[in-house]
Amino acid sequence: MMIWIRLLPVMPQLFILAVLHALPLLPRRDHLFGLALAREVRYGPEGRRLLRRYHLHLLPWTVSMLLIACFAPLPRAAAWVGFSLLPIIAAYRGFSAGRAELRGLALPAPSTREARLHADSGLARRLPWFLLPLALLAATAVYLHFRWDEIPARFPIHWGQNGVPNAWSTRTPLGVFGPLLMGALLIVFIVAIDTVITWGSRRAAVHPVVRIILIAVGWLVGAAFSIAGLLPLRVAPTWATVALNGAFFVFLAVVFTRHFRRGVPAPEPGAEVTPDACWHRDLFYYDPEDPALWVQKRIGLGLTLNFGNRLAWIVVAAFLLFPVGIVVLARALRS
Amino acid sequence: MTKRAPVIRIDLQSPVPQYRQIADALRTHLVDGNLTPGDTLPSVRRLAMELGITFNTVAQAYRQLAGEGWLDLRHGRRVVVVDRQEPARASREAVVAFRQRLREMVARMRAEGLSAGEIAAELRAAIERMTS
Numbered sequence: 001m002m003i004w005i006r007l008l009p010v011m012p013q014l015f016i017l018a019v020l021h022a023l024p025l026l027p028r029r030d031h032l033f034g035l036a037l038a039r040e041v042r043y044g045p046e047g048r049r050l051l052r053r054y055h056l057h058l059l060p061w062t063v064s065m066l067l068i069a070c071f072a073p074l075p076r077a078a079a080w081v082g083f084s085l086l087p088i089i090a091a092y093r094g095f096s097a098g099r100a101e102l103r104g105l106a107l108p109a110p111s112t113r114e115a116r117l118h119a120d121s122g123l124a125r126r127l128p129w130f131l132l133p134l135a136l137l138a139a140t141a142v143y144l145h146f147r148w149d150e151i152p153a154r155f156p157i158h159w160g161q162n163g164v165p166n167a168w169s170t171r172t173p174l175g176v177f178g179p180l181l182m183g184a185l186l187i188v189f190i191v192a193i194d195t196v197i198t199w200g201s202r203r204a205a206v207h208p209v210v211r212i213i214l215i216a217v218g219w220l221v222g223a224a225f226s227i228a229g230l231l232p233l234r235v236a237p238t239w240a241t242v243a244l245n246g247a248f249f250v251f252l253a254v255v256f257t258r259h260f261r262r263g264v265p266a267p268e269p270g271a272e273v274t275p276d277a278c279w280h281r282d283l284f285y286y287d288p289e290d291p292a293l294w295v296q297k298r299i300g301l302g303l304t305l306n307f308g309n310r311l312a313w314i315v316v317a318a319f320l321l322f323p324v325g326i327v328v329l330a331r332a333l334r335s
Numbered sequence: 336m337t338k339r340a341p342v343i344r345i346d347l348q349s350p351v352p353q354y355r356q357i358a359d360a361l362r363t364h365l366v367d368g369n370l371t372p373g374d375t376l377p378s379v380r381r382l383a384m385e386l387g388i389t390f391n392t393v394a395q396a397y398r399q400l401a402g403e404g405w406l407d408l409r410h411g412r413r414v415v416v417v418d419r420q421e422p423a424r425a426s427r428e429a430v431v432a433f434r435q436r437l438r439e440m441v442a443r444m445r446a447e448g449l450s451a452g453e454i455a456a457e458l459r460a461a462i463e464r465m466t467s
Contacts, residue, residue: 115385
């Protein structure tokens with residue numbers, strides 16, 4: 001079991017490190033360090049030099065993290081999160097340095113704005129993708145219901161690093177179906193995120209990869225919590241969880257690789273244009289004049305909130321309160 | 336086969352007010368036949384967000400086109416293209432305003448170096464596109 005436990009945190013670490021190395025090329029391949037540049041700068045000696053410098057800046061952190069992940073004694077979760085933050089901080093510093101050097105060469109933002117006259121948001125077409133993981137959880141619940149008598153009165157739900165159970169649950173509706181309920185709530189939360197993003201962002205700002213990742217996370221949650229839901233029957237092997245996580249990160253790697261291999265995309269209608277003056281440290285966006293709730297990030301792939309929109313604070317509150325609710329539910333299950 | 340949604344473009348640095356740029360662009364699509372009766376346009380909020388401008392600007396453009404009989408804004412938030420009853424004849428004021436605007440545009444293009452023949456050809460092509 002130790003080898004499986006060791007592998008679990010390595011996979012997300014590998015993925016995070018790969019994303020950090022790709023950071024200057026995100027969100028679009030014709031950008032470098034989040035700036036629109038002329039082709040001769042982007043692919044010229046200056047662009048290549050800054051990209052090389054960024055990778056070299058990140059290299060010691062990459063090697064250290066891989067060594068820690070593979071050989072160091074398993075740390076506590078908090079220490080692990082702390083270690084993971086170090087390469088992220090290093091990447092931010094390297095990115096800011098590269099961006100500062102290139103800022104003077106950036107192409108001016110166009111004064112024109114475009115919009116496609118499309119009334120359909122596309123949300124209805126994506127919803128079925130989230131129904132499948134919910135159906136998986138429901139199927140697991142039905143399976144448990146029909147084998148209720150085989151569930152022991154007390155069963156383990158968590159194991160320590162030495163493989164010995166350290167948390168138990170009992171054969172009650174909440175004890176047995178609780179993990180499935182938690183999984184369903186998480187998927188509903190992901191659907192809510194997808195809905196709020198669709199409702200509050202420009203179409204061109206939402207990269208297809210973001211949508212694919214949201215759906216993939218929904219599937220991962222559905223499968224992982226279905227496996228966890230089978231714990232009362234002791235038919236869920238540890239390797240299945242590891243294999244599932246592995247498959248998820250391999251899938252993400254394939255999606256990212258395909259995105260980068262597609263080449264330089266043509267300019268899209270309504271490409272995201274946010275005024276420089278509204279960005280603070282290239283991380284936080286505040287523009288009360290912009291009706292968008294979400295805008296394309298300047299650093300990395302994905303979206304960030306427009307804090308000039310009052311709804312942004314409701315979203316922040318929801319993001320903070322939902323994990324608290326999940327933790328409360330998890331504690332209720334363990335007690 | 337579903338038809339591809341047309342695109343509108345505005346220039347934030349243009350001296351023409353943004354609401355008029357939107358109304359003009361939409362009207363062009365309506366006259367060209369790119370937007371036909373029954374088509375649904377984006378809501379005021381959606382179009383304002385896509386263009387990164389205020390809701391009021393888009394609402395003003397939609398109201399103007401609704402006043403001209405192109406759009407129906409009564410269906411809650413939906414904005415629907417309607418079958419417009421063409422007026423029997425343009426008003427005298429509208430013709431005068433059009434003549435003035437045309438003179439300005441022709442003068443500008445002459446100043447840019449376009450010959451009178453080329454301008455006439457462009458006008459003919461534009462009219463033929465809209466009547467085909």
